[in-house]
Amino acid sequence: MAHCPVPVRDDFSAAHALFLTRLSMPGTWWTGAERVAIAAATRSARACVFCEERKAALSPYAVSGTHTIDPQFAGILPTAIIDIIHLATTDATRMTQAAIEKLADEGLSDAHYVEALGITAAIRSVDQACRGLGAPLHQLPTPIEGEPSRVRPADAAPGEAFIPMLPADYPAAPNDDLWDELGAFGLRAMSLVPDAVRDLLLLSAAQYVGIDVAFDMSKGRTLGREQMELLAGRVSAINDCFY
Amino acid sequence: MMLSLSMQEKGKEVDLTGLVSGAEDVDDRVPHGKALARFAEAVLQGSDSELSEARLAVIEAVGGEAFVDAAGVVGNFERMVRVADATGIPLDAASTEMTVDIREKLGLNDYAMASRTPPAKG
Numbered sequence: 001m002a003h004c005p006v007p008v009r010d011d012f013s014a015a016h017a018l019f020l021t022r023l024s025m026p027g028t029w030w031t032g033a034e035r036v037a038i039a040a041a042t043r044s045a046r047a048c049v050f051c052e053e054r055k056a057a058l059s060p061y062a063v064s065g066t067h068t069i070d071p072q073f074a075g076i077l078p079t080a081i082i083d084i085i086h087l088a089t090t091d092a093t094r095m096t097q098a099a100i101e102k103l104a105d106e107g108l109s110d111a112h113y114v115e116a117l118g119i120t121a122a123i124r125s126v127d128q129a130c131r132g133l134g135a136p137l138h139q140l141p142t143p144i145e146g147e148p149s150r151v152r153p154a155d156a157a158p159g160e161a162f163i164p165m166l167p168a169d170y171p172a173a174p175n176d177d178l179w180d181e182l183g184a185f186g187l188r189a190m191s192l193v194p195d196a197v198r199d200l201l202l203l204s205a206a207q208y209v210g211i212d213v214a215f216d217m218s219k220g221r222t223l224g225r226e227q228m229e230l231l232a233g234r235v236s237a238i239n240d241c242f243y
Numbered sequence: 244m245m246l247s248l249s250m251q252e253k254g255k256e257v258d259l260t261g262l263v264s265g266a267e268d269v270d271d272r273v274p275h276g277k278a279l280a281r282f283a284e285a286v287l288q289g290s291d292s293e294l295s296e297a298r299l300a301v302i303e304a305v306g307g308e309a310f311v312d313a314a315g316v317v318g319n320f321e322r323m324v325r326v327a328d329a330t331g332i333p334l335d336a337a338s339t340e341m342t343v344d345i346r347e348k349l350g351l352n353d354y355a356m357a358s359r360t361p362p363a364k365g
Binding site for chain 1: 245246248249250251252253257259261262263266269273274275276279280282283284286287288294295298299302305306307308309310311312313314315316317318319320321322323324325326327328329330331332333334335351354355356357359360
């Protein structure tokens with residue numbers, strides 16, 4: 001954050017640093033190298049010509065082509081996950097359950113997708129905050145070797161979204177830190193991979209407000225809560241996000 | 244909806260039109276709302292020079308600490324919208340009930356992912 005025109009509070013920088021450390025480590029379904037490559041693929045989507053063509057097409061599946069990727073990360077990820085990461089980054093409103101289920105053709109599960117989406121969304125969040133601040137993007141971390149844990153929550157169930165989620169009520173251990181009495185869809189969305197929810201909570205607490213006060217409209221920061229919600233609403237509208 | 248609720252907390256109403264149509268239509272009852280909306284637009288869609296101009300305007304309007312908050316919020320919701328859309332989650336039931344009028348007025352029911360949310364029961 002050294003190039004930012006104003007000082008950046010410590011918890012903000014620390015959340016970014018902790019996320020990047022977690023990114024480098026083996027995850028639930030992807031290795032550290034794959035997780036870092038997913039973050040790199042997300043960054044590449046910003047300047048991907050094929051994504052532009054696809055977004056302009058009546059259907060994203062009506063055109064064919066090759067995504068732009070950073071040559072440094074070539075050959076690390078299956079093509080199908082790069083494709084769906086780019087779609088989630090540049091044209092997320094046209095994501096479909098069928099597109100996610102098609103990942104199975106390359107041996108990838110819905111949980112692989114959720115972890116990848118969590119990384120994509122998180123690095124986008126960090127990068128856009130840096131762009132706003134006028135700071136250079138963080139260097140992606142060196143991956144740490146090791147195997148993914150491959151633990152799927154036994155109580156995750158399909159039916160409410162494109163992917164299975166934990167039930168809304170108080171989660172069973174070891175996921176009882178995710179939410180208390182009633183998990184909102186925004187929290188439960190990535191609960192098929194609980195660590196993806198933990199990344200969301202980490203970054204939200206620094207870049208927005210903590211989950212404990214998210215619905216208390218009297219709680220803001222130096223910026224007033226109504227000013228924060230104006231920004232949130234405008235970002236959502238630009239992204240054509242209904243939620 | 245959250246903007247409406249946060250303004251109600253301060254005993255004020257707000258016109259939400261600018262959220263969809265752009266910074267120039269942002270309700271002046273949100274302090275420095277137009278400058279903040281221009282900043283969000285510049286981060287997402289602007290050139291480097293447009294962003295630089297918008298950034299300086301926000302710093303001048305709200306100060307450095309609040310500017311950092313603003314950059315964080317923009318980044319945060321760049322994440323939240325992708326998570327919501329790419330997982331196909333519906334609106335929570337309470338939000339569905341409370342936003343019937345807002346969604347109608349702002350045309351949000353025409354958005355691609357609107358079909359993921361069942362109609363309000365009321």
